[in-house]
Amino acid sequence: MSRNSHVMPFASRIAGIGSAFPETSVSNSALAEKIANYGAETNDPWIVERTGIRERRFSQPGNEAERNSSLGYRAAIKAMEMAGIGPMDIDQIIYATCSPDTLVPSTACWLQSKLGAKRALAYDLNAACSGFVFGLSIADQAIQTGKAKHILLLGSEVLSPFLNWKDRQTCIIFGDGSGAAVISQCPSDSPSRILGHQIESDGTQWDLFYMPAGGSNQEVTAEVIEQSLNKMQMKGRDIFKFATRTLADNALKMVESQGLTLQDVDWMIPHQANLRILEAVAKRLDFPVEKVLVNVDRYANTSAATVPTAMDEAVRDGRIKKGQLLLLNVFGAGVTYGAALVRW
Numbered sequence: 301m302s303r304n305s306h307v308m309p310f311a312s313r314i315a316g317i318g319s320a321f322p323e324t325s326v327s328n329s330a331l332a333e334k335i336a337n338y339g340a341e342t343n344d345p346w347i348v349e350r351t352g353i354r355e356r357r358f359s360q361p362g363n364e365a366e367r368n369s370s371l372g373y374r375a376a377i378k379a380m381e382m383a384g385i386g387p388m389d390i391d392q393i394i395y396a397t398c399s400p401d402t403l404v405p406s407t408a409c410w411l412q413s414k415l416g417a418k419r420a421l422a423y424d425l426n427a428a429c430s431g432f433v434f435g436l437s438i439a440d441q442a443i444q445t446g447k448a449k450h451i452l453l454l455g456s457e458v459l460s461p462f463l464n465w466k467d468r469q470t471c472i473i474f475g476d477g478s479g480a481a482v483i484s485q486c487p488s489d490s491p492s493r494i495l496g497h498q499i500e501s502d503g504t505q506w507d508l509f510y511m512p513a514g515g516s517n518q519e520v521t522a523e524v525i526e527q528s529l530n531k532m533q534m535k536g537r538d539i540f541k542f543a544t545r546t547l548a549d550n551a552l553k554m555v556e557s558q559g560l561t562l563q564d565v566d567w568m569i570p571h572q573a574n575l576r577i578l579e580a581v582a583k584r585l586d587f588p589v590e591k592v593l594v595n596v597d598r599y600a601n602t603s604a605a606t607v608p609t610a611m612d613e614a615v616r617d618g619r620i621k622k623g624q625l626l627l628l629n630v631f632g633a634g635v636t637y638g639a640a641l642v643r644w
């Protein structure tokens with residue numbers, strides 16, 4: 301799906317961004333100690349060499365302040381402060397997540413209640429790690445058509461309850477965290493705006509990454525728990541190859557669709573799955589690796605939260621400057637993938 305080429309009366313821009321993480325940081329060595337209790341073995345040098353991850357944050361089970369919607373609340377408040385809007389200004393809350401507080405109601409509704417955003421239409425969006433860019437695309441279209449003026453978009457996950465501590469390939473690469481953005485209406489010729497987006501899905505590749513039980517397909521029984529079927533499963537090597545190719549293809553298609561080149565891009569903000577994937581993509585595209593934003597080393601893969609949290613950090617520390625061109629670039633379970641070009 302790509303942005304309509306005919307002229308719309310409005311455009312949208314990212315008016316504010318924010319992020320929040322749980323308190324507890326878990327180093328690779330601490331994780332290795334934890335999974336040893338489940339009969340699995342790993343170590344810090346292996347994780348650093350194969351993934352670039354050094355630590356991640358995990359929400360404390362049962363801590364109300366570290367639920368997905370609670371982290372989302374903290375991230376949303378920061379994004380709204382930057383945008384200069386209050387809860388009653390929000391027309392929609394789009395909550396991109398694959399680790400909702402509860403299956404029903406949606407995490408968007410939990411957040412709506414916490415914020416007191418009474419006017420907002422609130423719903424969840426599950427495109428796994430691609431969720432933030434999928435949400436950005438949907439928000440931009442709602443704003444272009446005049447349906448909304450301010451949309452609060454979350455990319456937010458508490459993945460730790462879905463990790464299989466016996467599976468050393470999977471449990472080492474994920475973490476918990478939350479990113480939020482306020483997407484606001486602006487004139488269609490505004491210099492700072494979302495220039496375009498392309499999102500795609502291919503459901504035939506569902507088995508690269510999935511959770512067999514816990515949905516309506518399969519109830520969580522003692523036997524399911526014993527076999528860890530209610531936990532995430534992935535084909536790591538296949539995803540690695542898919543991700544490298546897809547992120548590179550996404551980037552080229554996105555800039556070309558806007559009549560630009562990769563040289564015009566100031567920062568690439570890719571989904572943070574593995575540092576080696578990001579380095580391979582930069583090499584494949586001959587794109588300077590110093591212009592690729594990275595936070596996977598400190599927070600691991602936080603799925604839908606990786607792009608907004610990496611972006612928030614770089615906005616707040618001054619690396620991203622007004623007028624710069626940002627290429628958001630994602631892939632995820634489904635499979636889903638896509639990119640967006642944003643003039644900050």
Ligand code: COA
Pocket residue numbers: 341342343346347350351429468469470472473509534536537539540543573574601631632633
């Ligand atoms: N600690 C120590 N050894 C480990 C290990 C761990 N945590 N995980 C796997 N190994 C071992 C394997 O058993 C294997 O041993 P063997 O050679 O004796 O069989 C060896 O390390 C290499 O395993 P392999 O699976 O080839 O490693 P890899 O280099 O592909 O790295 C991933 C594994 C998961 C880090 C990597 O494939 C990856 O990041 N894939 C992408 C995953 C992803 O992005 N998922 C999110 C989707 S949004």
